[in-house]
Amino acid sequence: MVYLILNLCLFGIFLSYSFTLGKKMKGRENVSTLENLSLFLSLIFLLMAAILIFIKVGSANFNLILCKSAFFLFGCFSVSCCVYMISYTDKSKKKIVNVMQWILYGVSFFNMFLSKDPLYEISVTQNSIKLFSAAAMNGLFKNFFYVTWIDFHVFIFALIVPVFTCLMAQVKAENCGNKLTKQAIELNICGVILSWIFYAFIIFTRKTQPIMIIMLPFIFVPELLCFIYACKEDELWGKKRFLSSVVRVFLHYIIPSVLIGFIFVLVLPKFKRNYFEAVAIYSASVVVISAIVHIVSSLLKKTNFLRDNRYADRFENELSNIDFIGEATDVTKKAFEIFSNYVGTSSMKILVDDGTGTLPCVYSSEEAEKENYVKPAAAFDVLLNMKQLVVMRENVMRNSSMVQVRTPIIEFMNVTNSEAFIILNEGRNIVGIICLGKKVTGNTYSEYDYNTFKRVYSHLFVLAYYVKNIMNESIVGTVNREIKMSGQIITSIQENMDQIKNPKVDAAYSMIPAHNIGGEFVDLIRLSDTRHIFVIGALSGKGIAASMNMVILKSIIRTFLAETKDFKLLVQKVNLFIRESLPKGTYFSGVFGLIDFKTNTLYYINCGTPVLFLYTRAYNNVIEIQGEGRVLGFVRDLTPLIKVKKVTLSEGDIVFACTDGLIETRSLRGEKFGKSRIQSTIVDNLFYPANRMARFMYEGLTKFASKVIENDVTLLLLKYKAENAVVEGGE
Secondary structure (H helix, E strand, O other): HHHHHHHHHHHHHHHHHHHHHHOOOOEOOOOOHHHHHHHHHHHHHHHHHHHHHOOOOOOOOHHHHHHHHHHHHHHHHHHHHHHHOOOOOOOOOOHHHHHHHHHHHHHHHHHHHHOOOOEEEEEEEEOOOOEEEEEOOHHHHHHHOOOOOOOOOOOOOOHHHHHHHHHHHHHHOOOOOOOOHHHHHHHHEEEEEHHHHHHHHHHHHHHHHHHHHHHHHHHHHHHHHHHHHHHOOOOOHHHHHHHHHHHHHHHHHHHHHHHHHHHHHHHHHHHHHHHHHHHHHHHHHHHHHHHHHHHHHHHHOOOOOOOOOOHHHHHHHHHHHHOEEEOHHHHHHHHHHHHHHHHOOOOOEEEEEEOOOOEEEEOOOOOOOOOOEEHHHHHHHHHHHHHEEEEEEHHHHHHHHHHHHHHHHHHHHHHHOOEEEEEEEOOOEEEEEEEEEOOOOOOOOHHHHHHHHHHHHHHHHHHHHHHHHHHHHHHHHOOOOOOHHHOHHHHHHHHOOOOOOOOOOOEEEEOOOOOOOOOOEEEEEEOOEEEEEEEEEEEEOOOHHHHHHHHHHHHHHHHHHHHHOOOOHHHHHHHHHHHHHHHOOOEEEEEEEEEEEOOOOOEEOOOOOEEEEEEOOOOOOOEOOOOOOEEEOOOOOHHHHHEEEEEEOOOOOOOEEEEEEHHHOOOOOEEOOOHHHHHHHHHHOOOOOOHHHHHHHHHHHHHHHOOOOOEEEEEEEEEEOOOOOEEEOOO
């Protein structure tokens, strides 16, 4: 019964592997073969379970066919594993290998179905199953070396064929220039060695437990698991990491398990005499052992011995704390220092796209003179289409989806002396590329590094954008001295918008940061002659970091508009981008508006804007129309929380929106400027143009505060010149 359950469990495990490996190791060249091997092994275990079921109830001939089929598949699976090892990352001798594979399949079939009496009887007792097979060799060989057909068959496919395969694989490993590939081949060989250990164990126990012959497929379990691990592993194992892992396994699992099991054996007699006392003693022992393990583990972590190389949280925190107000050279040196300390990068280059097909190097950690590199445009277009913005040499070499761009990408890495690079893009436009040299440890960039770089992508974008606009003197000149005084670069980006030129609207806006630059902005985007979008709001944070996030957000809004014309979907995509791509904790409060001049309608979505006012001439009054809104960036799915509302505008109507800096500013007596003063200022200046009304609003604020304004103030004012004004409910 135990053997039946084991076979069924392993059938389920490897069957699930055959369906899940592709998702877990997406893009790896050998993953499809591993899926097939997992399915193959699961079917063998299912067949062994069927043998154990039918061997007591089925006919003798049927049982013999099942057993012969199982041993035949045993040989075929062993050959398939050997073919996998020989062909690993090298398909140059595919035809020869395929011929040998089918020859060995034939040998396996001959041994079990065509040879004389390979399996002629199965003896079943209450606790044992014996298989009877004829001698594989006759005459003189039979007298000196007696072996049955089953033993001969297993010996060939469990030992002889794998030995030659391991020798060939080891030669390949010694001649392999890629360290990670060499490690993978050696791990595959280790899997075969483990299968031999299992084989020896089965041969040894078979003397007293003949049923163990049914457990032969178990020898392939460690072998296939090693194959899977070798394919998945993308980091070199050094001596320290190996020793640290062994100690960690012993400390966290093996030693506690042995001690707890030993205590259970000692306490076991007490369970019959005094159950509650035994439970109390055993529970207390488990708590004490767990506490000791935790203390010892903490002490070893302080020595850096058991500390793993998971650095993402600290790495992200350091990147987010870069002070962009300092000298440009200090900023880039700090960035390289962070990469060096946490990732182990030996060198770093930052390239920017000058729009001509070349990538000037504006920063290099090496002493060598900066160069201009040629961009493999076609390859980069493919990477952008694949959304593969983090590229690592090992991934390019091992990922089947990279075959079409492998050669130009590897050539680019060789020229830039890099092992990985990160593309920073705005839609289809490349802002810059961060090239990372080899790791000082000699290790490769792993999947963990890949995921970490994706996680901190927004921080790296800020760094690249800063470098492109600050350090590249051919673009903006020597502005690093001026950024402290005026923030002219950020301001110019803020004011880069499509002004509303439709005669129906007089538009004005004002953006006044409290500390030269900030995260508040207004953007006007022309969709057509009759439709215009506006966005006004504030990103959380202060200073240049918030401003850089603002630049990114302005860019991504325009990118999304090129992909979708759905107003509500636009806001949903912006929300998801803020949550997943900008630094943790970033949020946006403001409003998105769409003006349709053809129908004189304003559609808007409140995203936590503090003020959205509408003055209507019909009522000669200023009313709030923002309703309830949700700040962007806090939840992934904003669909049920946002609502599109609309207002039909007429001549003389005024739409006014602002950030909370206008409302929250306090006077010397501690009184807020508030909404009522905004409303009265609008009514008092109705007959002035929009730009003068906006100026009067800010002048009224400064006069009210009687001090330096400490909050960013951003406002947008639209005076309409059409007919019909009715406020309608949301949809």
